[in-house]
Every structure is written in structure tokens, then in C-alpha cells.
Amino acid sequence: MNYSRITAVIDHLLAQELRHALLEAGLDHYATLARSAHLEERRGITGLFSGGVTLQQDAADLLTLFVPADQELAVLDLIAHHGRLVRPGMGSVYSDPLLLLRGFEPLLPQVTIPPATLHHTFYPDLVGIGCVVRRGRGDHIALEVLTLNASVPTLSFGTGLGLRDRLGLLRITIPAEKEIISLVDSQSDAEEVMEHMVRAGRLHLPGQGLIYSYPVSHGLINTRLSRGQVGQAASVDRIVAALDRLTGGIDWRSAAGERPRGRRRGWFSGVEATLITPEQHADELFARALGVGVTGATIAPLRLAVATGHPAELAKARLAVAMLLPERLLEPLLAALEEAGAFGAEFQSLLAVRRVDRAFTYRV
Secondary structure (H helix, E strand, O other), X not given: OOEEEEEEEEEHHHXXXXXHHHHHXXXXXXXXXXXXXXXXXXXXXXXXXXXXXXXXXXXXXXXXXXXXXXXXXXXXXXXXXXXOOOOOOOEEEEEEEEOEEEEOHHHOOOOOOOOOOOOOOOEEEEEEEEEEEEOOOHHHHHHHHHHOOOOOOEEEEEEEEEOOOOOHHHOOOOOOEEEEXXXXXXXXXXXXXXXXXXXXXXXXXXXXXXXXXXXXXXXXXXXXXXXXXXXXXXXXXXXXXXXXXXXXXXXXXXOOOOOXXXXXXXXXXXEEEEEEEEHHHHHXXXXXXXXXXXXXXXXXXXXXXXXXXXXXXXXXXXXXXXXXXXXXXXXXXXXXXXXXXXXXXXXXXXXXXXXXXXXXXXXX
């Protein structure tokens, strides 16, 4: 069976209502705290010294769930309704196809959402962008993305794992604390936006981080990039949302502007394998990944919310261990995890894999 991963970024004040609706529908999901960034106009003397705008961040909940591919749109619609995503500034929701899903049986999607008429328009052919940088650099990249009018970035915290202590022959220490920036943009602008993010995050230098993109099937994307006077901001947001609906997507937006000039990047492709496991097992299972050639990962804390009727003994505190690797390592990784019993009752883990079309980091 084919699966989809659905990601929702919801204003923290509205997240409880949405999470209750997901559980009522029998949908297990994972949650972590995040920040949704936007530009805020500064007026008067404060604006003179800040360049007119400053970066502001709102508390948000980042929700992840897995559903059968044929239920993708119905679940997207449920989230858009209960998250009130038709209103600019409330958040975003999008889906991406999973190339593979292995896991402890009770964690696999088993609920069927009754078919219903969709109430929201979801735009196809989008691109997801993920960026992992040293903690403290995320704001620089978020500001660059917003200044381009590209998308609303989401920021969260993580930790680096693996062979991070030394980088090649340069013997550079790489800090473990990370910031994770994620956003969704149009296919026509994604490449240029990523180039701007590389420069803003100085990713062409050793030890600064990595960036990658992956296909997004459908999405309803937050249009509130900035806030100024209440009436003016609301009008702009509604115009943007209306044009999205009229054109059937977000390609019309002039997001990136002129392509930055510079030397050709060494882009590469592969897969992102995300192991979701109880936190007490992460080190042991990642050691198996290191044994087959995986060189590093970014981990982020998750909290599993389990719908009524599912086993009560499921561990709630979990870690998402995201590994960017060449496709040739996928089979050895799966074999190593299966040999360790990762998907059995003791380890209660799940592995999701998605295609990475473009990726960049400093390489010796």
C-alpha cells in the first residue's frame, strides 16, 4: 500500500482543537513545538533603526501523521477545516509521498476516513525545502526567505548525531545543537530560493549545515508573510489567497527575483530516511545505521498522540532521527534495523523514506 506523510503547522492556540479532531477520527499523530516566522513592520523611530521591518515568530505546533495515499486529500481537508487554515496566518498543511514505510504494526495507519466532498483547494506540484544549520543561524535564513516573498518558514530545534566531531581533514569541530528550517514553495522558484538560503546560511563553508528539497503532492500554504497595520495586512493576505485560488497554485508569485551569481553548486540527490523511535532506543538503533555507512543524522523530539482503541503501551516520548543518505544505503539500512528488531514490540519504531531531489552541503 502507498502512503503519504502529512505535515501541518498550526498556530499554537488552535492546535488543541485540531489534535482532538484528529484523535476523534482515529488518526495517530506526532507533535513537536515550533515557531512560525513573519516580518513585522516597525513604524516611527523604531522603524528607522531596524530598516522598517523585523523578524517576528509565533508559537506553533508541528504535527506529522501518516495516512494511506488514497485518503490523503480527505485528511488534508479535515486539518484545513479544524485548523482554520482558510484564514491567512493560521498555518499550513501539505503532503508528500512516502517511498517506503516500515514499522511496528500498531503504528501503521489502519483507519479509513469516510469519503466526503472537499471544502478546500489544495495546490499540486509544490516543493518542500528542509535546511539544518547551527543553532543561532536559523533567523538569518528565515529573514532571507521572507524578504524574497517566498514562503512562511517554520523553525524548530534539533541535535546532530553521528560523525560530527571532525569534518574531513580540516579537523573542524561541529556543534551538536541545530535549528531546522522548513518551508514549501512553487517548483518554479524553489531552486533560486535554495540558492539564497545557501548564501544566507553560509552553507558553502565547512560545518555550517545542509539543505535539501523533496516533492510535495498537495498543500495549502500560509500567505501571511508580514504584518503591519491590521487592516492593510489583512487586505494583502486575502488578495494573495484569492490569486492563489484563481491561478490554481502559487507559481504566479515572484518569489526569488534575480538569480544570485556565483560558482556552480555541487548539488546531489538521494533519500531522506526518518526513523521514529522511543527516545531510549535512538542511540542503539543509530549505531546500526552508522555500521552500514550512514555518516550523520539530525534528531528532533516528538510526542506521540494515540487514538482510542490503540495499544496503551505505546511509548509516547519519541525521537525523529532524520538521515540523508545515498539510495544505495537504503537496503543495508533496512536490513540492519530489521536485524536489530527495530520494528518489533520492544523497539516500536517506524521508518519513513522520501525522495530528495536536490541537496547541498560542504564536502571536501
